[in-house]
Amino acid sequence: MANRDFDVVVVGAGVIGVFHAYAAAQRGLRTALLEQDDLPREASVRNFGMCVPSGMQPGRWHGLAERSAAIYHRLAEAGAVELQRGGTLYVAETELEAAVAEQFARLAPSLGYRCRLLTAAETVALNPAVRPTYARAGLLFAEELRFEANHMLPRLITWLVERGDVAYFPRRLARRVEATAQAVSVITEQETFRGQFTIICNGARVRDLLPQVFAGAELTFCKLQMLRTAPQPQLQLTTQLGSGLSLYRYPAFQEVPAWEALHREMKENEYARRGIHLLAAQDADGRIVLGDSHSYSSQRPDESRDARTDELILDYARRMLDLPTMEIEDRWCGIYTEREDAEPFRTAIDERIHILTAVGGRGMTCGPALAEWNLQQIIHTLNKTLVSDAATPSVDDDSLTTR
Numbered sequence: 001m002a003n004r005d006f007d008v009v010v011v012g013a014g015v016i017g018v019f020h021a022y023a024a025a026q027r028g029l030r031t032a033l034l035e036q037d038d039l040p041r042e043a044s045v046r047n048f049g050m051c052v053p054s055g056m057q058p059g060r061w062h063g064l065a066e067r068s069a070a071i072y073h074r075l076a077e078a079g080a081v082e083l084q085r086g087g088t089l090y091v092a093e094t095e096l097e098a099a100v101a102e103q104f105a106r107l108a109p110s111l112g113y114r115c116r117l118l119t120a121a122e123t124v125a126l127n128p129a130v131r132p133t134y135a136r137a138g139l140l141f142a143e144e145l146r147f148e149a150n151h152m153l154p155r156l157i158t159w160l161v162e163r164g165d166v167a168y169f170p171r172r173l174a175r176r177v178e179a180t181a182q183a184v185s186v187i188t189e190q191e192t193f194r195g196q197f198t199i200i201c202n203g204a205r206v207r208d209l210l211p212q213v214f215a216g217a218e219l220t221f222c223k224l225q226m227l228r229t230a231p232q233p234q235l236q237l238t239t240q241l242g243s244g245l246s247l248y249r250y251p252a253f254q255e256v257p258a259w260e261a262l263h264r265e266m267k268e269n270e271y272a273r274r275g276i277h278l279l280a281a282q283d284a285d286g287r288i289v290l291g292d293s294h295s296y297s298s299q300r301p302d303e304s305r306d307a308r309t310d311e312l313i314l315d316y317a318r319r320m321l322d323l324p325t326m327e328i329e330d331r332w333c334g335i336y337t338e339r340e341d342a343e344p345f346r347t348a349i350d351e352r353i354h355i356l357t358a359v360g361g362r363g364m365t366c367g368p369a370l371a372e373w374n375l376q377q378i379i380h381t382l383n384k385t386l387v388s389d390a391a392t393p394s395v396d397d398d399s400l401t402t403r
Contacts, residue, residue, distance in 0.1 A: 002191040006032040006167070009186045009195040011174045011209070012202035014044035015363045016356060018153055018160075019071075019371035020199050025165035027375070032193050033166050034186065036173040039154050042203050044363060046226070046334035048281045048289055049149030050240055051365050052088055054141040055250035058111040061362065062252070066112075067369035072145055080159040081152050087142040089118075089127055089239040090247055091135050091320065096262040097244035098137040103256035104247075105139060111255065115141045127238045129280075134320045139247075146240050146281055149364070169193075174202075174209050179352035197378060200355045201371075203336060207300075210355070217345050219337045219358050223301045225309050226291030228283070228330040235324055237282040243320055245277035271316065274309050278316045287329065290317050294361075303333040336361065346374065354378050 006029075010021045013035035024031040039045075051072060053065035076083045092098040105117035116139075123138030124130050130138075160166040169188075176187040177198060186193040200209060207214045247253050248266050266272040275294025282288055293309045295301070310331065318326060338360035339345055345358040356374050359367065 004191055004193050006030045006195045009193045009198040011200045013040045014042055014203045015367040016371055017201035019368045021166045023372045023375045031166045033168050034172040035170050038170045043334040043336040045150045046332055047149050048279055049147045051145040054088055055252050057251045064366040064369040068366055071368040080156050081147055084146040086239040088144040090139040090242040091123055091130050092137045093134050093244040096265055097247050099258035100247045100253050100256055100262055101137050101139040103258050104253055115139055129237055129321050131322045148284055177353055179350040184352040197352045221297050221300050222336055222338055223295050224292040224334040225305055226332055227328050229288040230325055230327040230329045231286040232324050233286040241280040243278035245271055249277040276312055
């Protein structure tokens with residue numbers, strides 16, 4: 001079996017793995033990126049493609065989201081990714097949802113958020129796909145980004161490979177990882193990849209490679225249901241959309257007093273019980289992506305769909321949106337892992353094997369900066385000056401708690 005030698009071997013080409021590889025390449029490290037499929041197929045490509053700092057908790061998570069947005073901008077300028085810059089418009093339907101939006105708009109500047117409160121008329125004028133009968137108020141985050149989720153990572157991987165920054169190895173399922181005092185080996189069926197350290201970021205399949213490590217990790221699997229309409233070229237969404245349910249679900253908005261009253265009102269609501277908060281975005285073919293829901297289990301779920309959940313998502317979409325058609329062309333599930341305390345699972349074995357997973361639903365929004373930060377911590381831990389720290393902008397070492 002052949003050996004391949006690198007500085008770092010990254011396992012998993014989802015958003016967390018790809019951005020670890022990118023951060024390593026930025027530091028001049030010889031980087032291998034292993035993916036068990038041809039291209040990533042899990043949650044990192046089965047989502048809205050939104051980068052939404054607006055939804056992240058104030059403090060470190062919002063800071064990581066803002067830093068990630070800056071990384072996406074830098075990559076877009078280099079031609080590595082293609083961004084849509086319409087911003088995110090949250091639309092409040094009820095009096096309590098509008099109160100949350102109004103109070104957050106007042107509080108936002110002190111927390112580092114940039115947004116603008118809109119009247120009902122301004123909301124519909126900005127995005128005519130919103131029904132006037134639904135809109136009571138709007139909250140616009142004009143700087144937020146979106147990209148085609150199923151295209152962004154493959155395009156970025158291709159760019160990294162063509163530049164010679166990263167060696168990409170598809171169809172390489174990591175079977176075993178072994179560490180010595182000098183190096184680490186990641187063994188696949190085809191060959192062994194050796195490096196000074198490895199970073200394992202294989203998402204919802206975390207238990208397959210090192211089951212003993214994850215036995216006590218208390219990971220929860222979350223399954224999402226999403227839908228996509230038939231193409232609607234005659235319609236142009238001017239922003240990506242969040243609903244009043246999103247004002248309830250996203251942690252940023254829990255900072256305002258009105259959220260507690262909204263929480264009490266929503267406690268017995270079937271949408272809240274199923275973790276549904278309607279988001280809508282338009283892809284390059286004119287199709288509208290709708291969703292999503294959140295159901296949790298201790299074991300990896302199958303990809304069967306709950307018909308009632310789909311029905312609720314579509315009913316709410318019809319109530320909120322005036323679309324030329326609600327014909328559904330595609331339905332799918334996404335599965336990711338998270339911890340009960342909402343912190344990522346981050347650990348190391350013998351200082352050579354590093355694991356970062358269970359980022360929850362924050363991967364696309366916070367993943368680039370989280371990977372950048374984590375790589376810094378690994379290099380500090382190994383006490384190696386492989387390249388100058390000036391090669392990559394610094395992230396505050398206290399921005400995420402080490403597990």
